[in-house]
Structures are given as structure tokens and as C-alpha cells.
Amino acid sequence: MAFIVPDSLLPNKARQRLSTALVWLADAIEFLSRTAWPFVDLLIRVWIGKLALVESVLISADSSMAISMAAGSYPIPVSAFMTAIPLATIIWLAAVFVILGLATRLGAIVLCSLAVASHVHVAPLDLNLFWIATLASYVLSGAGPLSLDRALSQGLKNAALPLASRLTAALDSTRPVLTSLYLLGLRLWLMLTLALDGGYVSKAAVTIERLDAWLPMRSATLLFGSGAIALALLIGGGLATRVVAMLAVAIIGYHKVMADAMSYPFYWTVLLLLLVVRGPGQYSLDHLILSGSRRRFYELSGKPALALEGLPRVVIVGAGFGGLACARALRDAAASVTLVDKQNYHLFQPLLYQVATASLSPADIAIPIRSAFRDQFNAKVLLANVTGVDTERSELLAEGLKLPYDYLVIATGATHSYFGQGTWARFAPGLKRVDDATLIRRRVLHAFELAEIATGDEERKQLLTFVIVGGGPTGVELAGAIAELARVGMEKDFRNFDPAAAEIILIQAGPRVLPTFPEKLSQIARRSLEEMSVKVLINSMVRSIDAKGVMVNDHRIYSRTVLWAAGVAASPAAAWLKAEADAAGRVKVQADLSVAHLPNVYVIGDAALANCWNGKPTPGLAPAAKQGGAFVAKVIQRKLRGNHSQQMFAYRHMGSLATIGRKSAIADFGFIRLHGALAWWLWGLVHILFLLGLRNRVAVAVSWLWSYFTYRPATRLITGSSEGR
Numbered sequence: 001m002a003f004i005v006p007d008s009l010l011p012n013k014a015r016q017r018l019s020t021a022l023v024w025l026a027d028a029i030e031f032l033s034r035t036a037w038p039f040v041d042l043l044i045r046v047w048i049g050k051l052a053l054v055e056s057v058l059i060s061a062d063s064s065m066a067i068s069m070a071a072g073s074y075p076i077p078v079s080a081f082m083t084a085i086p087l088a089t090i091i092w093l094a095a096v097f098v099i100l101g102l103a104t105r106l107g108a109i110v111l112c113s114l115a116v117a118s119h120v121h122v123a124p125l126d127l128n129l130f131w132i133a134t135l136a137s138y139v140l141s142g143a144g145p146l147s148l149d150r151a152l153s154q155g156l157k158n159a160a161l162p163l164a165s166r167l168t169a170a171l172d173s174t175r176p177v178l179t180s181l182y183l184l185g186l187r188l189w190l191m192l193t194l195a196l197d198g199g200y201v202s203k204a205a206v207t208i209e210r211l212d213a214w215l216p217m218r219s220a221t222l223l224f225g226s227g228a229i230a231l232a233l234l235i236g237g238g239l240a241t242r243v244v245a246m247l248a249v250a251i252i253g254y255h256k257v258m259a260d261a262m263s264y265p266f267y268w269t270v271l272l273l274l275l276v277v278r279g280p281g282q283y284s285l286d287h288l289i290l291s292g293s294r295r296r297f298y299e300l301s302g303k304p305a306l307a308l309e310g311l312p313r314v315v316i317v318g319a320g321f322g323g324l325a326c327a328r329a330l331r332d333a334a335a336s337v338t339l340v341d342k343q344n345y346h347l348f349q350p351l352l353y354q355v356a357t358a359s360l361s362p363a364d365i366a367i368p369i370r371s372a373f374r375d376q377f378n379a380k381v382l383l384a385n386v387t388g389v390d391t392e393r394s395e396l397l398a399e400g401l402k403l404p405y406d407y408l409v410i411a412t413g414a415t416h417s418y419f420g421q422g423t424w425a426r427f428a429p430g431l432k433r434v435d436d437a438t439l440i441r442r443r444v445l446h447a448f449e450l451a452e453i454a455t456g457d458e459e460r461k462q463l464l465t466f467v468i469v470g471g472g473p474t475g476v477e478l479a480g481a482i483a484e485l486a487r488v489g490m491e492k493d494f495r496n497f498d499p500a501a502a503e504i505i506l507i508q509a510g511p512r513v514l515p516t517f518p519e520k521l522s523q524i525a526r527r528s529l530e531e532m533s534v535k536v537l538i539n540s541m542v543r544s545i546d547a548k549g550v551m552v553n554d555h556r557i558y559s560r561t562v563l564w565a566a567g568v569a570a571s572p573a574a575a576w577l578k579a580e581a582d583a584a585g586r587v588k589v590q591a592d593l594s595v596a597h598l599p600n601v602y603v604i605g606d607a608a609l610a611n612c613w614n615g616k617p618t619p620g621l622a623p624a625a626k627q628g629g630a631f632v633a634k635v636i637q638r639k640l641r642g643n644h645s646q647q648m649f650a651y652r653h654m655g656s657l658a659t660i661g662r663k664s665a666i667a668d669f670g671f672i673r674l675h676g677a678l679a680w681w682l683w684g685l686v687h688i689l690f691l692l693g694l695r696n697r698v699a700v701a702v703s704w705l706w707s708y709f710t711y712r713p714a715t716r717l718i719t720g721s722s723e724g725r
Contacts, residue, residue, distance in 0.1 A: 035694075036276075036277045037144055037145075037277040037278060038144050038145040038146045039146070040273055041144030041145075041146065042101075042144065042146045044134065044270060045098050045099055045101060045104075045138075045143065045147075046099055048095070048099075048111070048131075048135070049095040049096065049098045049099035050095075052094060052098070053091075053092060053095045053096075056089070056091040056092040057088070091111070091114070093110075094106075094108075094110035094111050095111070098138065098143075100147070100148050101143035101146065101147020101148050101149050101150070102147070102148040102149060103149070104138050104143040104147060105139055105142050105171075108135045108138035109139050111131070112131070112132055112135035112136060115131040115132045116128075124213045126217075127267065129215070129216045130216065130267035130268075130271065133186060133189065133271055134270060134271065134274075137186075140179065140181065140182045141175055141178055141179040142171065142175060153172060156168040176282075179278070180281035180282045181281075181283075182281075183274075183278060183279070183280055183281030183283075183284075184238075184281055184284070186274070186275070187238060187275070187280060189215070190235050190271070191232045191233070192232075192236075193215040193217060193232075194224060194228040194229065194231050194232035194235070195228070195232040195236075196217060216264075216268075219268065223251070223252055223264065223265065224251060231244060235248075237284070237285050238280035238281070238283070238284020238285050238287070239285040241275055241280035241284060242276050242280075245272040245275040245276045246272075246276055248272050249269050249272050249276070252269055252272075311334055311335050311378075312334070312336070312406040312407065312640060313336050313338065313403075313405050313406045313407070314333075314335045314336065314337045314338070314405065314406065314407045314408075314409065315338045315396050315403050315405040316337065316339045316340065317340050317341075317386050317396065317408070317409070317410045317411060317412055318410065318413060318605075318607075319339055319341040319345075319346050320346070320347070320349075320411055320412075321625040321626045322604040322625035322626060322628050322629040323339060323341070323409065323411035323605075323629060324369075324372065324626075324629070325627075325628075325630050325633070326409050326604070326629035326632050326633045327339050327373065327376075327379055327629075328376070329629065329634070330378070330379070330637070331378070333378065333633070333636065333637050334640055335378060335406075335407075335636070336378060336380075337378050337380070338379075338380055338381075338382060339369065339373070339380070339382070340381075340382045340384055340396065340398060341369060341381075341384075342383070342385040343369075343383075343433075344368055344369055344370070344381075344383050345366040345367060345434075346366065346367050346369055346692060347365065347366050347433070347434060348365040348366065348687075348691055348696075349432070350687060350690075351364075351365045351687060351700070352365065352432075352434070352436075353431060353437075353474060353477045353478050353481060354481065355434070355437035356431055356436070356437040356438075356440035356444070357440075357441065357444065357478065357481035357484075357485055358441055358445065358485060358489070358715050358716045358717075359715070360700060360703055360715065361699075362437065363699075364699045364703060365691065366696075369381050371693075372692065382403075384399050384401055385399050386398045386412075386576070388576045389577055389601075390402075391578070391598060391601070394408075394600075396408065406600060407600045407639075408600065408601045409602045409603075409604065409629075409632055410571075410576075410577075410587075410602070411603075411604050411605045411607065411629065412571035412573055412607045413432075413570075413606045413607060413625075414569060414570050414571065414606035415432055415568065415569055415570075416430030416432060416564060416567070417567035417568050417569035417584065418564070418567070419566075421544075421545075424544075424545040427545045427546055428469060428545050428550075428564040429443070429563065429564060430565065431474055431478070431563070431564075438720060439720070441715075441717075441718075442718050442719065442720050444482060445716060445717075447464065447560055447561050448463075448464075448486075448490065448494065448499060448502075450463050450560075451463040451464050451494075451496075451497055452494050452496050452497065453496075460497060461558075462548075462549070462559060463560050463561075464486075464497070464501060464502040465502070465503045465505065465549075465557065465558065465559040465560070465561070466482050466502060466503070466504045466505070466559065466563070467505045467507065467549065467550055467557055467559045467561070467562045468482075468506050468562075468563045469507050469542055469545075469550070469563070469564050469565060469566045470507070470508070470565035470567070471507070471512075471536070471538070472515070472516070472565060472566075473658045475506055475508070475513075475565035475566070476506070476513055476514060476525060476658055476660060477658065477659055478565060479534045480528075480529060480534065480659065480660040480664070481661070482504050483502075483504050483529075483532040483533060483661065484661050486499045486502040486504070487502075487533070489707075489712060490716075500533075503535065504532075504533070504534045504535065505534075505535045505537060505557060505559075506529065506535070506536050506537065507537045507540050507542060508537065508539075508540065509540065509541050509566070510538065510539070511539055512538060513526050513529070513536060513538070514666070516619070516656065517656060517658070517666060518668055518673060521666040521668055521675060525658065525660055525675075528660040528661065528664040529660055532660070532661055532664075540552045540553055541553055542566075545562055549562065568584070568606065568620070569584050570585035570607045571607050573585075573587050573603055573607045577595055577601060577603075579595050579596065579603075581609070582609050584609075586606070586609035587607060587609065588609045589602070589603050589609065591612065591646070591647075591648040592635055592646055592647050592648060592649060593610060593631065593632055593649050594635075600639075602632045602635075604625060604628035604629055604632055605620075605624070605625035605628060605629070606620045606625065608628070610628070610649065612649045612650055612651045618651045619651075619653075621656070627649075628649065628651075631647070631649045634647070635647050654669075655667060655669035657679070657682070657683045657686060658683075659680060659683050659684075662708070663676070663680050664676065664677075665679040665683045667682055667683065684704060688700055688701055
């Protein structure tokens with residue numbers, strides 16, 4: 001039985017540090033399995049399928065040539081068993097099944113059987129053994145997550161097909177056991193190979209006839225030499241398996257082999273990578289140690305080490321970038337964390353304008369909050385609208401609920417600001433929520449539809465005039481996206497007018513667009529907009545907005561679609577806390593982001609006025625909110641450990657990016673400034689990486705690639721209540 005240090009021998013701080021280290025290690029292993037295995041599995045399947053397809057083509061063309069060319073590349077085909085064409089067809093179908101991950105086990109059985117037959121009846125080669133060992137994984141375990149089998153599995157389980165539902169359920173239920181058995185067999189096979197290679201196990205002691213013919217001895221001798229015995233013991237016992245397998249891969253990478261054995265290192269690497277990403281399985285010392293650790297440290301199983309009752313209560317309001325970062329950073333804290341939001345999803349606001357301009361679906365940039373915390377034992381999520389804070393009783397008030405707190409974190413963000421002209425909101429919607437984005441999308445697309453049936457040129461002109469108020473990043477991105485939609489995305493869709501005739505006007509009160517960027521980049525952005533036929537009006541003050549359009553300085557612009565991107569106002573957090581605020585409603589916080597006279601109340605993100613950027617206010621950017629959330633979490637954890645020394649938050653600016661249109665963007669990192677196509681690709685990469693959830697990243701990447709190569713927006717749907725002409 002694995003040795004575990006008793007609790008009584010560990011002081012509280014030592015136990016906490018050991019627990020944190022173990023949790024970090026478990027998280028790293030889980031992350032490796034979840035993220036690396038799907039892609040490694042897909043690459044292995046494509047590699048196997050590619051070689052099998054080549055083999056099928058060679059067999060159908062010339063079976064004798066196929067045999068001569070196979071050595072050193074793939075198993076020698078067993079052409080003597082049947083005529084060339086049927087054999088080639090079977091191999092071709094099996095290869096397609098394996099590549100697609102459709103009926104993967106069936107395709108793997110076919111290829112594995114042919115490799116066994118080739119090894120027995122044609123020539124006993126190490127390459128045959130590697131193919132058999134690799135394909136056995138798919139025979140027993142099936143394909144990984146990136147496969148049609150997994151995609152169709154849940155549907156087949158509940159399908160009306162009697163055999164399909166039962167077979168699918170049986171295969172899914174037995175997969176963990178079969179996978180562990182396969183990993184055990186693979187480890188023992190590698191152990192015996194390495195032990196025999198090193199001469200530490202006498203071949204005479206092996207009673208099974210010709211056992212060495214089923215072990216890749218020749219390649220092991222070339223690659224590992226005297227270090228084989230240590231690898232054999234560790235891999236066979238399943239001790240530190242992932243580390244040992246990576247060490248073996250490193251040995252292979254630096255080992256020089258003969259020219260006729262150049263395929264061997266790659267095959268060995270593939271098998272060892274299976275152990276790196278999948279682990280040794282449950283029949284191993286690693287699993288035994290981990291099981292014992294989980295009994296001692298419940299955090300490793302996603303369970304609380306202590307009952308949450310009686311622990312300090314941390315309440316976080318808002319599941320934006322800041323609130324999410326704070327809650328996640330408190331994962332290992334000895335505290336009960338409650339996350340409250342009036343929406344049940346976390347929204348990636350930087351891409352919200354693409355939902356508004358029909359490039360993305362709302363589901364592509366949002367993720368349910370509960371799914372983000374399903375594995376965090378000390379966190380719970382409440383869907384409620386906060387109405388106030390009772391600072392005397394330390395209670396958060398939310399729709400009849402009273403949530404007591406020991407530490408309160410407010411990360412409620414900001415909303416539109418019409419500078420005291422609230423009546424403009426119905427004529428010029430802003431862009432802060434999913435509802436705002438779908439409303440704007442409806443108005444923009446509806447304007448084009450109404451222009452198709454307009455009876456007069458003046459009416460059509462008003463419908464095809466789009467006005468965006470505000471020349472910040474949101475306004476610039478909206479203007480560029482609408483221009484692309486009109487001139488590229490719908491160029492052949494209408495018959496009574498040319499969508500490219502639409503006029504997009506960007507109004508900026510200041511002397512230049514994107515005022516937070518350096519002036520040179522601002523000028524580049526303006527030129528890019530004008531090249532897209534966007535009319536940029538600077539030093540232009542909006543006097544009024546109504547159903548007919550906008551009054552700019554002393555000139556009226558007639559437009560049926562006016563969008564607001566000019567200003568924001570903070571949430572009512574200052575009123576809840578009765579705290580000092582600036583003109584935009586942001587709570588003035590101290591150096592540690594706490595509120596004056598309320599040391600256990602913190603405000604972060606757009607709701608806070610924090611002069612923590614070299615003495616300047618922290619910008620209203622996602623990185624600033626995330627850094628603030630992580631900082632407050634550290635402060636709270638210090639206080640939980642009895643350290644009440646004041647900490648100072650210092651915002652680290654990672655750079656600013658803004659996109660104007662296809663292959664046009666600007667990036668400012670201080671030490672380097674980019675524009676054009678390079679900045680555009682960098683902007684896309686950064687935004688994909690910052691999205692939460694693999695599904696969202698893949699969906700956005702696929703939608704962008706589709707739109708990029710086809711010039712067609714993905715979600716041109718008019719949903720919700722129709723608005724009249």
C-alpha cells in the first residue's frame with residue numbers, strides 16, 4: 001500500500017502547501033489529458049490512415065512493388081491471402097474509418113489483423129509490432145474525443161435502433177477498463193523488451209517459444225542501450241510514468257541510429273507519447289499513490305477538505321472577466337465562494353460586435369457560468385439581480401435574498417452612458433449585452449431587407465445610411481464590420497439595389513478616432529476605414545438623436561439605423577456602498593482595490609476607479625479586470641491566513657489591439673507597434689486564446705475561416721420581434 005504522510009505529522013501550513021502542490025500537479029495532469037490527448041489521438045489516426053491509404057494504392061497498382069517499398073515505412077502487405085484489388089479496397093475502407101473516427105474499432109481490427117498476419121506469414125519486423133501495439137489501442141478503447149464515434153455516441157445511446165443503442169452503451173461502459181488493460185499490457189510489453197535488451201533477463205529463462213519475435217528488440221538495442229533497465233523497471237511498475245516516458249522520448253531524440261532504422265525512433269515516440277498523455281492506467285503505482293493521496297487530501301477529488309459551513313464567506317457580484325478570475329483564483333482557499341450574476345453565462349465582450357454584425361452566434365462567445373465551476377468544490381453560482389448592499393450587517397441584497405459575507409467583491413462592469421440624454425437609448429442602442437447585439441443585428445439586417453422593397457430613392461437612402469456614434473474601439477470595429485457586411489458579405493443577395501451603396505458614418509467628438517492609441521496608429525486606422533468607404537467625422541458633437549436620424553453640430557443626418565458606442569457608465573455599485581464615485585459612477589478605491597472605511601469590500605474592473613497604472617486610472621480592458629480579480633483573490637487569501645498587511649495593486653499593461661476589417665488592425669505594445677495584416681492575425685489569435693472553453697475557440701476559429709475564404713457571414717438571421725418601417 002502506498003505510504004501517505006498522516007495528518008497528525010503535518011502542521012496546518014505544511015499540509016496546506018502540500019495540498020496546494022498536489023492539487024496543482026493533479027490539475028496539470030488533467031489539463032494534459034484533456035487538451036493533449038484529443039489532438040495526439042487525431043494525429044495518430046491520420047498518420048495510420050495515411051500510411052494505410054498509400055499501402056492500398058500500391059497494392060492495387062503493383063503488389064510486388066508494394067512489398068519492396070513497405071520495408072521501413074509500414075507493415076508488409078499480405079497480398080498472398082487474396083487478390084490485390086479486394087485487399088486494397090478493404091485496407092482503403094479501414095483507413096478511412098480510422099481517420100474519420102467512424103466505426104474506429106472495426107477499421108483498427110482490420111488493419112491490426114493484417115499486421116499480425118504479415119508478421120507471422122511474411123516477415124517478423126519491428127515495424128509490424130509497432131503497428132499492432134498502436135492499433136490495439138483503438139481496438140480496445142476506440143477513438144478519442146475528436147471523432148465521429150464520440151460525436152454520435154450520445155445520440156446512438158438513445159436511438160431507436162435496438163442493437164446500436166445497446167452496443168454503443170456497452171462499448172462506452174467498458175472503455176475505461178479496456179483502456180487500463182491496454183495500458184498495462186503496453187507497459188509490460190515495453191518493460192520486457194527493455195529488460196531483455198539490456199541482458200538483465202536471460203532469454204533462456206523465457207519458456208515461451210520465439211517470444212523475442214514479438215518484442216521490438218532490434219530497435220530497442222539501437223536506441224536505449226545500457227539505460228534500458230531503469231526505464232524497464234519504472235515503465236513496467238507505472239511509477240512516474242509520464243516523466244519517464246518523456247525522458248525516454250528525449251533519449252530517442254538525441255540518439256543516433258543507423259540509416260536503415262530511421263523509422264524506429266518515430267514509432268517508439270508514438271507509443272511513449274501514448275503513456276505521456278494517457279498515463280499508466282489504474283493498474284500502476286502512480287494510480288495507487290494518487291488513490292492514497294485522494295483519501296488523505298480530498299481536494300484532489302474535487303471535494304472540500306473541510307465542511308464549508310463555518311468557513312469565511314466570499315461573495316462575488318458579477319461573472320465578467322474580473323469576477324471569474326477572482327472566483328477561480330480562490331479555488332484552493334479555505335473559504336466558501338458565492339458568485340452572483342443576473343445572467344447565467346459569462347460573455348466575451350470584445351467579440352460582441354461580431355454577433356451584432358452577423359459574423360458569430362451568441363453561443364460562440366458565451367459559456368454557462370455553472371459549467372466553468374463544476375469542478376470547484378468551494379464555489380456555488382446564484383442567478384439573481386443584486387439590488388443593494390447592507391454594509392452594517394455585511395449582507396448582499398438580491399431579489400429578496402440576503403447573502404451574508406465576510407469578504408465582498410463587486411465586479412459589475414459598466415453599461416451605456418448617454419451623457420444625461422436617456423431618451424436617445426431607444427433610437428441608438430449600445431453594445432454591452434447579448435440582447436444588445438441581437439437587437440443591433442436585427443436592425444442592421446432589417447434595414448437591408450426594407451431597402452429591397454422601398455418605393456423611393458430617398459427612403460432607400462435613409463435605410464442604407466448607418467451612423468455609429470463614438471470613435472473608440474467598439475465604434476471603429478462596428479463601422480468596419482458593417483462596411484464589410486455591405487460590400488462583401490451581401491454583394492449578390494439583393495436585386496433592387498446594390499448593398500455596396502450603403503453609407504457608413506462614424507462620428508467622433510474628439511480630434512481623432514481611437515484616442516487611447518498613439519496618434520500614428522490612430523491615423524492608420526482612420527485611413528483604413530476611409531479605404532473601406534466609411535465616412536469619418538471628427539470634432540463632431542451629436543446634439544440630438546430621434547427616429548429620423550441624428551443632429552451633428554448644425555447638420556442633420558437622416559438615418560434609420562443609429563448605433564451608440566460613445567460612452568459608458570459604471571453600475572450602481574457606488575450607490576449600494578454609499579461610496580465616493582467619479583462622474584462616470586466608478587467607485588474610488590484604495591491601492592488594494594478596497595473601498596475606504598470598508599476594508600473587506602473590493603471593487604474591480606470597470607466599476608472601479610483605481611489609479612494603479614503608474615498613477616493613472618486603470619483602463620477598462622479585460623486584462624485589467626482579470627488582473628484585479630486575481631490580485632483581490634490573493635489579498636483575501638492572505639487575510640484568511642492572518643496576514644493583514646496592505647498590498648498595492650499595480651496594473652501591467654499587456655498592449656492594446658483593435659481591428660478595422662479584413663487584414664486590417666492595429667496593435668500597440670509600447671515597445672513595438674504593428675498595423676496591417678500581421679496585427680490582424682495577431683488580434684485574431686489573441687482573441688481565440690482568451691475565449692473560455694475549447695468548443696468556443698473551435699467554433700469561432702471555424703466561423704472566421706469560413707467567412708474569410710467564402711466572404712459570407714455565418715449568422716445572418718433576423719430574430720426577435722420585427723420592427724416596423
